[in-house]
Amino acid sequence: MKRRVFTALLIGSAVGGAARLLAAETGAEVSVAASKFEFTPDTVKAKAGVPLTFVLTSFDRIHGFKMPEFGIRTDIIPDQETRVTITPTKPGTFVFFCDVFCGDGHEEMAGTLVVEA
Amino acid sequence: MQQSDRRQFLKLAGLAGVTFTAGLFPKGPADAQAGDFHFVQISDTHWGYKGPANPDAEHTLEKAIVTVNGLSPKPDFIVFTGDLTHTTEDGAMRRARMKRFKEIVSELNVKDVRFMPGEHDASLDKGEAFKEFFGNTHWTFDHKGVHFIALDNVSDPAARLGDEQLAWLAADLKQRKPDDRIVVFTHRPLFDLVPNWDWTTADGAKAIDLLMPHQNVVVFYGHIHQEHHHMTGHIAHHAAKSLIFPQAAPGNAPKRPPPLPFDASLKPLGTREVTISKAITITELPVTKA
Numbered sequence: 001m002k003r004r005v006f007t008a009l010l011i012g013s014a015v016g017g018a019a020r021l022l023a024a025e026t027g028a029e030v031s032v033a034a035s036k037f038e039f040t041p042d043t044v045k046a047k048a049g050v051p052l053t054f055v056l057t058s059f060d061r062i063h064g065f066k067m068p069e070f071g072i073r074t075d076i077i078p079d080q081e082t083r084v085t086i087t088p089t090k091p092g093t094f095v096f097f098c099d100v101f102c103g104d105g106h107e108e109m110a111g112t113l114v115v116e117a
Numbered sequence: 118m119q120q121s122d123r124r125q126f127l128k129l130a131g132l133a134g135v136t137f138t139a140g141l142f143p144k145g146p147a148d149a150q151a152g153d154f155h156f157v158q159i160s161d162t163h164w165g166y167k168g169p170a171n172p173d174a175e176h177t178l179e180k181a182i183v184t185v186n187g188l189s190p191k192p193d194f195i196v197f198t199g200d201l202t203h204t205t206e207d208g209a210m211r212r213a214r215m216k217r218f219k220e221i222v223s224e225l226n227v228k229d230v231r232f233m234p235g236e237h238d239a240s241l242d243k244g245e246a247f248k249e250f251f252g253n254t255h256w257t258f259d260h261k262g263v264h265f266i267a268l269d270n271v272s273d274p275a276a277r278l279g280d281e282q283l284a285w286l287a288a289d290l291k292q293r294k295p296d297d298r299i300v301v302f303t304h305r306p307l308f309d310l311v312p313n314w315d316w317t318t319a320d321g322a323k324a325i326d327l328l329m330p331h332q333n334v335v336v337f338y339g340h341i342h343q344e345h346h347h348m349t350g351h352i353a354h355h356a357a358k359s360l361i362f363p364q365a366a367p368g369n370a371p372k373r374p375p376p377l378p379f380d381a382s383l384k385p386l387g388t389r390e391v392t393i394s395k396a397i398t399i400t401e402l403p404v405t406k407a
Binding site: 064068075093097099100101102104107110 | 205240312313371
C-alpha cells in the first residue's frame with residue numbers, strides 16, 4: 001500500500017462545529033488534483049454530517065487549498081498527497097480556492113463543494 | 118489649501134471626481150504636527166496586460182499620467198500601491214515590463230514617486246525583480262509631520278506579511294507617539310474584505326493589532342480595483358481604483374467573478390488625490406479630463 005504523506009491534516013466544521021486534529025477513519029474521500037489554474041474536479045459533493053477527506057495532489061507547482069467557511073487551508077506540495085478532512089454540518093454550497101499565487105489565471109482557480117442533506 | 122478651495126479648484130480644472138471626506142485622524146494631529154499637503158495614489162496599472170477587459174491597456178496609464186501632470190498645485194509625492202505590471206512566468210518578460218513601466222512613469226512631473234509591489238509583480242519570484250527596479254518592498258518615510266509605512270503583503274505568494282516584517286513594523290511603531298499621524302500603504306486589504314475571494318491578508322490581523330493602539334492611522338490599498346471604504350475600529354481602510362479594469366463589487370457572488378466588461382469611457386478606472394490637513398479628503402480622479 002502506498003504510503004501517504006500527511007502534510008496537513010485539519011478538520012473543519014462549517015457552522016459551529018469544532019475542529020479536530022485527526023481525520024475520521026470513516027467517511028468519504030475525494031481526490032482533487034490542482035494544476036495551473038484549476039482543480040479537477042471543480043465540483044465536489046458531500047453529505048451533511050458525514051466527514052469528507054480531500055486527497056489533494058499537484059504535479060506542476062505549489063498551490064494552496066483554502067475553505068474559509070470551514071476554517072481550513074493548506075499548501076499542496078507537488079508529488080505528495082495532502083489530506084484535509086472537513087465535516088459539513090448543514091446543506092449548502094461552499095467555495096474552495098487556491099490561495100498561493102500561481103500565475104496569470106490564479107484568480108480563477110476555485111471550486112465548489114455542494115453539501116446535501 | 119482649504120477643502121472647499123480644493124474642490125473648487127478641481128471643478129475649475131475639470132478634474133473633479135467623487136470627493137470623500139472622513140475624519141481619518143479621529144483624535145486630531147498632535148500640536149507639533151503641521152502642514153497641509155496632498156499626494157496621489159495610483160494602483161493596479163498591470164502594465165503588460167492584454168485582453169478584452171481593457172483594449173486600451175497600452176494607453177490608459179499614459180492618459181492618467183497626463184491627467185496627474187495637470188494637477189495644480191502639484192502633489193508632494195505619488196505612490197503606486199502595487200500590481201505595477203501584469204504577471205508573467207517569464208522572468209525576462211517580467212523585467213521587460215518593469216523596465217517599460219518605469220520609462221512610462223518617468224513622464225510624471227512629480228519626481229518624488231514611490232513604488233510598492235502587488236502579487237502580479239512579486240509573488241512568483243518573491244519580489245526579486247521588483248527589488249532590482251524599485252528597491253525595497255516595504256519601507257517608511259516621514260513627510261510634513263505624517264509617518265508613512267508601506268507594508269509588503271505580496272512577496273510571499275500566500276499573502277503573508279510574515280513574522281520578520283511584523284517585527285519590523287512593531288519596532289517602527291514603538292518609535293511613534295500614540296497620537297502621531299500614521300498612513301499605511303498596502304497592496305492587499307489587511308482585513309478580511311471577502312475571504313472567499315481571497316481579498317484579505319493571511320496575517321493582516323496581526324498588523325492591525327499592532328496599529329490599533331495608535332490613535333491616528335489610515336490605510337490606503339489597492340488590489341480590488343475599485344473605490345471602497347471600511348473601518349476596523351478607528352482605523353479607516355480606503356481601496357483605490359485601478360488603471361486597467363474594474364472588478365466586481367466585494368462579495369456579490371460566491372466565487373470571485375472575472376473583471377467587469379470594458380467601458381470605453383474609462384470611467385470605472387482612475388487615480389486618487391489625497392489631501393491631508395486636520396481631516397483627510399480623498400478625491401477620485403478620472404483617467405482623462407471630462
